Amino acid sequence: MTEQHPEKVPVGISSCLLGEAVRHDGGHKRNPYILETLGRFFDLQPFCPEVAIGLGVPRPPVRLVQVAGGGVRARGVRDAALDVTEPLEACAQAQHAWHASLCGYILKKNSPSCGAMGVRIHGEDSEPSERTGAGLYAARLMANFPLLPVEDEDRLADPALRENFVRRVYVLRRWREALAAGISARVLTDFHARHKLILMSHAQNDYRALGRVAAGTGDLASRAEAYIQGAMTTLKKPATRGNHVNVLQHIQGYLKRALGREDKAELVAVIARYRSGEVPLSAPIAVLKHHFRNAPDPFIARSWYLDPEPGELALMNG
Numbered sequence: 203m204t205e206q207h208p209e210k211v212p213v214g215i216s217s218c219l220l221g222e223a224v225r226h227d228g229g230h231k232r233n234p235y236i237l238e239t240l241g242r243f244f245d246l247q248p249f250c251p252e253v254a255i256g257l258g259v260p261r262p263p264v265r266l267v268q269v270a271g272g273g274v275r276a277r278g279v280r281d282a283a284l285d286v287t288e289p290l291e292a293c294a295q296a297q298h299a300w301h302a303s304l305c306g307y308i309l310k311k312n313s314p315s316c317g318a319m320g321v322r323i324h325g326e327d328s329e330p331s332e333r334t335g336a337g338l339y340a341a342r343l344m345a346n347f348p349l350l351p352v353e354d355e356d357r358l359a360d361p362a363l364r365e366n367f368v369r370r371v372y373v374l375r376r377w378r379e380a381l382a383a384g385i386s387a388r389v390l391t392d393f394h395a396r397h398k399l400i401l402m403s404h405a406q407n408d409y410r411a412l413g414r415v416a417a418g419t420g421d422l423a424s425r426a427e428a429y430i431q432g433a434m435t436t437l438k439k440p441a442t443r444g445n446h447v448n449v450l451q452h453i454q455g456y457l458k459r460a461l462g463r464e465d466k467a468e469l470v471a472v473i474a475r476y477r478s479g480e481v482p483l484s485a486p487i488a489v490l491k492h493h494f495r496n497a498p499d500p501f502i503a504r505s506w507y508l509d510p511e512p513g514e515l516a517l518m519n520g
């Protein structure tokens with residue numbers, strides 16, 4: 203594991219994606235975008251489970267095999283007697299404390315150890331079946347930490363998936379910071395207030411239910427757990443243009459008394475242009491921010507929607 207960088211967001215990553223020559227053939231799968239762009243804001247902490255279980259470099263390649271009677275095992279491609287199923291699962295379990303410290307994890311696609319989804323599963327007689335599996339290390343990681351944002355590296359090339367991943371990473375980081383500072387009823391309702399507009403952009407109705415959890419009564423620890431589970435599940439739903447328009451119009455309501463007729467018409471027009479896809483989301487947001495500089499509002503000023511963290515903003519804008 204690498205040295206910690208507290209100002210960056212801790213994100214685990216398959217070592218080969220950082221250019222480490224740890225693949226079975228002695229090569230790597232360096233991903234320049236991850237290294238040079240995500241690496242500016244993420245503290246990328248590499249780990250190779252196949253090296254960690256002592257397979258060495260180079261090593262015989264393994265693959266996922268569906269065995270008779272059910273179950274998927276990681277076995278050697280050339281020598282089926284090589285079976286690293288339990289070592290890979292135990293390796294993920296052994297990293298539990300490290301995984302608990304992360305705010306995201308980027309995995310190497312198609313790997314029988316690291317792939318998050320769509321990994322090919324073979325039959326015992328070697329015929330390939332559909333790509334429906336997950337690498338065994340990745341599967342245990344995701345089972346242990348269902349709220350952790352996890353993505354295969356190739357999916358981060360898709361702007362919508364990347365934006366969603368980055369958003370979840372930063373929200374989880376803020377949640378961890380809130381927990382570290384000490385959760386209280388006030389902290390929980392404040393966290394919800396600051397994320398309400400973001401949650402609205404993902405699912406219009408979910409934020410209300412989450413608001414009831416945050417403001418409810420009963421055991422605080424249970425409510426906090428229910429809240430973050432609900433929030434991270436909501437954030438997995440893609441933010442849509444229609445939901446963003448609703449959020450922008452909701453924010454516009456806070457300027458009801460501050461805007462003259464011309465300013466209001468300009469704002470309505472830029473939101474309409476965003477709705478029709480003519481301008482990016484940053485255009486109406488820039489206009490709104492301009493107006494809130496002249497007419498500040500305490501709720502809007504503390505919302506992460508208009509003013510995300512610098513890394514969050516930079517990475518979400520690509």
Ligand code: SF4
Nearest residue numbers: 217218250310313316
């Ligand atoms: S995909 Fe995972 S197991 Fe394979 S070389 Fe990369 S880090 Fe190691």
